[in-house]
Amino acid sequence: MTYIKTAVIVLITAALLSLVFLYASLMSIISSTKSNTERVLDSFVIENATFIFDSIKNGHDFTPAIDENYYIYKLSSELSLDFSDGVLYSRDEQGGYNFRMTNPQTYFTVSNTLNLTTTYDLLFPIRFAGKQVMELRVPIQVKTSYNLK
Secondary structure, three states: OHHHHHHHHHHHHHHHHHHHHHHHHHHHHHHHHHHHHHHHHHHHHHHOHHHHHHHHHOOOOOOOOOOHHHHHHHHHHHHOOEEEOOEEEEEOOOOOEEEEEEOOEEEEOOOOOOEEEEEEEEEEEEEEOOEEEEEEEEEEEEEEEOOOO
């Protein structure tokens, strides 16, 4: 009878450790994609600095549009992701995916200004015994703005 109790305790401990490691790896991926998304949004402002500076000299921070294709290309290269069917994804060694990212939607928080917001979902496969059981969807929203100093 003591072997059964010991086996149950070992299984519960192993399951808890597995959940802790899963949580830590997911939080690491979420944090890195969020910071890289912020960096890509900031690079949009830097690469358009001349236009922005001329706009600010005229008394406003008016920006006409965001190039969505440029943004997706930069985000894909920053995160080393592949792009297919409107989804950015990272593959693992077995050909499955580590995570997927829906097509980021970037828009002006305040119309035609340099207050940008990007929203996307990170999709993580949850596997058990080598098979995907479910897909975890984590919505992410990143905001950035250009302020005069």
